[in-house]
Structure formats: structure tokens, C-alpha cells
Amino acid sequence: MNKNEILKKLTSLNQIIANDPVDSKSYQDASQEISEMLFDHVNIRDVDFIVKSLGRELTNEEVADLIIAGQNNQPLNKAISLPTEADAAYTIRWQRQQHHITQKQLAKEIGVTQGQLAKIENGQQNASLNLLQRVMNAFNESYTIKPTTSIY
Amino acid sequence: MIFRNLTFTLSNYRLCDFKFDWSHLSDKEILIGLFSNERLVGLVSFFRKENYNNISNIEVIRESRHKGVGGKLLAIVMLDSFHQASSDGYVDLISKTNGVEKFYMHLGATKITHQHLFFDSIASQHVIDKYLSEGGIVHE
Numbered sequence: 001m002n003k004n005e006i007l008k009k010l011t012s013l014n015q016i017i018a019n020d021p022v023d024s025k026s027y028q029d030a031s032q033e034i035s036e037m038l039f040d041h042v043n044i045r046d047v048d049f050i051v052k053s054l055g056r057e058l059t060n061e062e063v064a065d066l067i068i069a070g071q072n073n074q075p076l077n078k079a080i081s082l083p084t085e086a087d088a089a090y091t092i093r094w095q096r097q098q099h100h101i102t103q104k105q106l107a108k109e110i111g112v113t114q115g116q117l118a119k120i121e122n123g124q125q126n127a128s129l130n131l132l133q134r135v136m137n138a139f140n141e142s143y144t145i146k147p148t149t150s151i152y
Numbered sequence: 153m154i155f156r157n158l159t160f161t162l163s164n165y166r167l168c169d170f171k172f173d174w175s176h177l178s179d180k181e182i183l184i185g186l187f188s189n190e191r192l193v194g195l196v197s198f199f200r201k202e203n204y205n206n207i208s209n210i211e212v213i214r215e216s217r218h219k220g221v222g223g224k225l226l227a228i229v230m231l232d233s234f235h236q237a238s239s240d241g242y243v244d245l246i247s248k249t250n251g252v253e254k255f256y257m258h259l260g261a262t263k264i265t266h267q268h269l270f271f272d273s274i275a276s277q278h279v280i281d282k283y284l285s286e287g288g289i290v291h292e
Contacts, residue, residue, distance in 0.1 A: 022172070023171060023209070023211075032208060034246060035206050043203065044204045048242075048272050051262055052262065
């Protein structure tokens with residue numbers, strides 16, 4: 001489905017959920033479909049991270065962008081603009097997972113403990129610019145710091 | 153109170169106190185009933201997904217409302233999620249924005265959209281501690 005089709009579907013399902021009785025088959029089917037549309041393509045933990053980083057619920061348009069990014073195996077922070085610290089944390093985790101490296105292996109390579117890396121990836125601890133550079137060097141990738149950066 | 157897995161045995165029980173039609177479960181849908189003194193007072197149905205549980209329906213009979221039955225039903229699904237290999241207590245559900253969602257938000261749910269909510273590991277553990285502090289066993 002393209003973005004317009006996804007948006008149309010989401011709007012239709014939202015209406016069924018809003019208008020139909022909770023015990024109706026139409027409501028049950030719509031609930032199931034709306035959950036699967038997102039989580040069949042995007043890990044619930046990534047959605048958790050994004051929603052909490054943004055500090056607000058998502059619009060249908062953002063949900064559609066996430067679904068498309070998930071379908072195409074693209075990083076979700078290309079679909080939704082995250083706050084700087086969250087963007088860095090997500091990028092580290094995304095790169096690590098794409099390279100099939102464990103937290104323990106990457107932590108050793110960049111000189112931090114596995115616990116520190118876990119906290120950074122979860123957004124519980126900010127990544128220093130230096131650390132971010134070490135991660136990206138390890139993966140031979142580049143990372144553009146946002147103008148609003150407060151990474152230290 | 154006792155939990156029973158009613159996925160294949162619901163027809164053995166009288167459901168006159170329930171408003172919803174629980175007789176048509178989808179493939180892979182699991183149904184758990186909560187009994188108080190051998191009386192069925194609440195039902196919850198859910199799906200086990202790859203890394204979370206999805207609650208499809210939850211109902212408490214009228215005279216047992218506001219007695220923690222809904223919380224216990226929610227908690228048993230969360231406990232099940234913790235017991236799955238990759239779910240870590242994650243549970244999602246869809247709710248009408250009619251006041252019911254406030255109950256879920258009060259228990260620590262996070263909103264993805266205005267109708268789609270989820271409980272993360274910490275929120276689920278909180279609900280389990282509150283409603284099933286001594287654990288929960290589902291009898292077959």
C-alpha cells in the first residue's frame with residue numbers, strides 16, 4: 001500500500017472504532033487490523049521509543065510514514081523527525097542491528113560498558129558527540145548532527 | 153478468584169450476564185475467564201504476537217465492576233506476555249475514547265494514537281503488582 005492508501009485505510013478503521021459497538025464484529029476486526037497494520041511492520045519497542053521521545057501521540061500521517069519505512073526496512077528516524085538525543089540513540093541501535101552486532105560487541109569496540117550502551121540506546125543516557133563518531137566510524141557510516149543539537 | 157482458560161470450553165458456561173457475544177473466537181485467539189466463587193465475572197480475549205500480546209476484548213459483568221476484576225484480567229494477559237520469549241510484558245489494545253481509555257492511562261498505558269494504546273514492561277509490571285501481587289495461575 002502507498003501512503004494515501006494507508007491513510008485512507010487508517011481513517012476508515014478509526015471511524016469504525018469510534019462509531020461501532022465494542023462487541024461488534026466490525027469493531028473487533030478493525031481493532032485487529034489497526035494493530036497489525038503498524039506492528040506487522042514496526043517493532044512495538046521502536047514505537048514505544050518514538051512516542052516517548054516525542055512526548056505525544058502520533059498522527060495518522062506519522063503512523064503511515066512509519067508503516068512505509070518499516071515495509072521498506074528503512075530507519076524510522078528518516079520517517080519521523082526525532083529530538084536530537086533520541087535521533088542519535090536510535091541511529092546507534094539501528095546501525096548496530098543492521099550490522100548484526102550485539103551490544104556487548106559494539107560496547108567493547110567503542111570503549112564503553114554494555115550497560116552504558118544499553119542506556120544510550122534506550123535514551124536513558126545521552127550519547128556524547130565523540131561516542132557517536134566512534135560508533136559511526138565502527139560502521140563506516142556518517143551521521144549529520146541536527147542544527148538544534150544539544151549533544152555534548 | 154480463579155482464572156480459567158475458556159478458549160475451547162466457553163460453551164459449558166452460561167453467559168446471560170455478559171453483553172458481548174463471546175461465542176465466535178478468531179483463530180489463535182485465547183479466552184480467559186475470571187471466576188469468583190465459581191461464578192464467571194469477567195472475560196478477556198487476546199492474541200500472542202511475536203513480541204507483544206494484543207488484547208482483543210475485555211468485559212466485566214455489571215455487578216462486579218469497580219472491584220478490580222478488569223485490572224486482574226488485564227494483569228493476567230500482561231503476565232502471559234512476560235512468559236513469552238520476546239514479549240517482555242508488552243501489551244497493546246484499541247480503546248474507544250469514551251472514558252474507558254482513562255482507566256488504561258491511569259494504569260500507565262501510553263497512547264500511540266488517540267485509539268491505540270500499549271503497556272510497556274514497566275507499566276505491565278506495575279499492573280501485575282497492583283492486581284496480581286501473589287501471581288496468577290490460569291487453570292485449564
